[in-house]
Amino acid sequence: MPIKKDEVRHVAQLARLKLSDKEIDYFAGQLARIIDYIDQLKEVDTSGVEPTDHVLSIQNIFRKDNVKPSLTKEAVLKNAPASEAGLFKVPRIIEEL
Amino acid sequence: MGLNQQTAAGLIKMINAGTAGAGDIVTDTLQRISDVDKKVGAFIDVAGRKALLKKAEGAKGRLAGIPVALKDNLCEVNRPTTCSSRILKGFKPPYAATVVRKLEDEGAILLGKLNMDEFAFGSSCETSCYGPTRNPWDLDRIPGGSSGGSAAAVAADEAIMALGSDTGGSIRQPASLCGVVGLKPTYGRVSRYGLIAFASSLDQIGPVTKSVEDCALLLGVIAGHDEQDSTSIDTPVPDYTEFLNSDIKGLKAGVPKEYFVKGLDSEVEKAVRSAIDVFKKLGVEIVELSLPHTKYALSTYYIIASAEASSNLARFDGVQYGYRAAGAKDIINMYSSTRSKGFGEEAKRRLMLGTYVLSSGYYEAYYLKASKVRTKIKEDFDRTYERCDFIITPTSPTAAFKIGERTGDPLSMYLSDVYTIPANLAGIPAISIPCGFTGKGLPVGLQILAAAFREDIIIKAAHAFEINTDFHKRRPSL
């Protein structure tokens, strides 16, 4: 299936990747080849086949409702690129597009 | 012979006999790193000598005093852990991976961090932001990937043992290409807590060692149930070293025909066929098998792994840790600038593919379809267990290729994992052990697979092969 440049742009936007027009062209070509290859799955008859989400049949794994110590505030913020007054700091939040 | 050239099992005997001291082992290993790592490029971070010597002094436990190195996707408290990616530049986790804790509890000396393909996306160790690691057998060639640093370090005697992670062959393929032993355990056998995820339903941590004996030893230390990993299985961990030196006469080995097709290098095939003869001589019955959905494994894998990765890697956005692109005036630009500058090309390619196959209108055609084909691939394996105890295949279709040879063609790169991927999709254990050399002197690996939680059979078979051959004893000259 060919992949349109608009689709590549849309996918890049969903993945939060800023791509130049040149990169869009480049990825469009490569993705097209990969998608062309993975399209071979269409030949497999999977009617009535359950998908495998988990390879081993385990279920109902819980933990007890016990409170354990959290990280210290210092440890939480240690890796922060920017923080202020014990909070993570990010640039202005604007809505999508 | 330097102490760094020994196996862990050998060193433990020497320490117990008083013929080697933990400090000397550390010293020899660090010396080796400083002698050869400029050429090999396996390490991206080496711990300080003083701290290591101090730890070696009082070390207690099953791996007391044994230098072990870690793939760069395993979290160590306050030590750089970056997945060889710019986007995790400067990240020092405030917590330790469960396997790291277990190694420390058993007295292992953690040497530092090993190079890898960025976020384990690759089969050649060329996508690292630190540059490629080189194959100790031929420095112009790749060591395999993504745990290329782990395999190269062990092959070059820069570490006694190493941990890698395997999502589609990332332990076994580099082990094969570097002539060492690499095991991907059963999914759920080793806790993934603290392993920076690539594809959660496929990832497993496993040992990279110089011998099957060391592999059994290290697996015994890292395996086991962990309450912090919902997918880790609560079954007892046997003493895997008990399966060493077993008689394998009467066992049945399956050889699937789909693994001996076009694309398999003739020298690799020859080495694997000879290995099969060795098993015959050891009294193993060889059974011809068919795993009919093998040819769909690569597509299935690339859909599932990329989809999971696109979600797992969404968190790298410059908010809490790691790299943040400077100058963004609003959050949307910060996200996209950070991610565009922070991720390398292969990472972007996988994130794009993974996002695409999950996006509206494509989920059923790709992700859901692949999850169903995954069921078929698993069923292929389930059917074989009635007919054989283990399966023998080549680990990789070719020996190590030249650096840069496949970087322009993602599909040809992906094809080097074609034999290792099915084990991840089926969740079963698989090992790669040295089984020969090409005419150019490059190692060839043999893959042995077994049913889920039958690492015991793998160790029996692999060790029987190892003690009846000499391939594992050869070392590259550097």
Place this chain on the structure above:
Amino acid sequence: MKYETNIGLEAHLQLSTKSKAFCSCSTEFGNAPNTQACPVCLGLPGSLPVLNREVPASAIKVALALNCTIADRMKFDRKNYYYPDLPKNFQISQYDKPLARNGFLEIQAEKVVKKIRIKRVHLEEDAGKLFHKEGYSLIDYNRAGTPLLEIVTEPDISSPEEAYTYLTFLKSLLRYLDVSDCNMEEGSLRCDANISLKKKEASGLGIKTELKNMNSFKGVRNALDYEVKRQSAILEEGAEIIQETRLWDADKGLTTSMRSKEEAHDYRYFPEPDLTPFVIDKEVSERIKTDIPELPRAREVRFVSQYHIPEYDASVLTQEKKTADFFEKAVEIYNNPKTISNWIMSDISAVLNERGISIDKVRLSAANLAKMARMLDEGAISTKIAKAILIDMIDKGEAPDVLVREKGLSQISDAGELEGMIALVLKENEKTVKDYKSGKKNALTFLVGQVMKASRGKANPKMVNEILKSKLK
């Protein structure tokens, strides 16, 4: 009005488990920022979620109380979107296999009883909290990973007022179940709405808008009121409603478009690989069912038939479980439901409402209230005395008889003593006596008042009345 309104509500309820949904951090509200966070709820690379056992247990309780069908098997999915309050940039939620479906909540407004259908109930994790500053924002992740239950109705609600009623009934039910604080100010109960209008005769539903950012029940009602007006004005002009998300601005009293492209929302749901599926045993739901107390609607009906109190009283008393429990306990000790109900609904409620607390947070015991009711009925105290001692009963937990004794307030019901006082009052008010005898019947009230004054409120008013009447014949 020529349009029919269809409203659906999505309530998000924080479950009050001790620890978060997928890690062991505390869920306590109001602590210093980023002090209740760990690798898991921060989404640090390598961390993995493990489900808190109490989370599905609480959720099943709610779903059963909402008459839902509990799934045999549920799973978690990842909802992928980027927002800085979401540490992993995906939310662990439930997509195609939610915990429960197809329930209903019975509500009543005036005399009309209506069933609002519940479409689905599913589990998810809460996000962190954002603080918007000039040109930048700050993030506190204490709340991230708190278990949330999403309760989605069918578009069965036909007016903003009915939406308000639904929320009141839902809150009352949830508080009975003791699974959440249901505090909208602290964000433990949040609500989004969707609303569409259509001509009465038209089939199907109109084009809907989604409303967000309401932080009180009244806010929900006001936002919906505004939206009804806005949409009908558009439809009047013959124009079309735009399907979009709109934000309620409580200060300005209007909704504004979020101006987001709908196609930008592509959540790319897929099964959460880090959590196992969950099989819900019939036995487990049956056991949880036995933990569910009598629910407010059923209790209300019972109160009317058992205690013969008005429907209004029954609905007020049963809204909060603690109040209803208190009432029943008092009635058990002294069987005068109407007097006890009156005191709870008027004077006691006034104090509690003023302080914004519930009945279990004061020292008043049901036994003491029962005793006070008995003393009133027996004429040992007047209503006035009861009102005078109530505050000490509430704040000090003292018994009414003790208070009456300490304050010297017990009622004078001795006829001889009263006759003496009355004789004095009649002597001092000869003119009023004359007025009364000449037919001014309200002069009696004045005389009763004078006797009460003379007795400093302690005279038994009923007896004073009777004695006065006989003396004035």
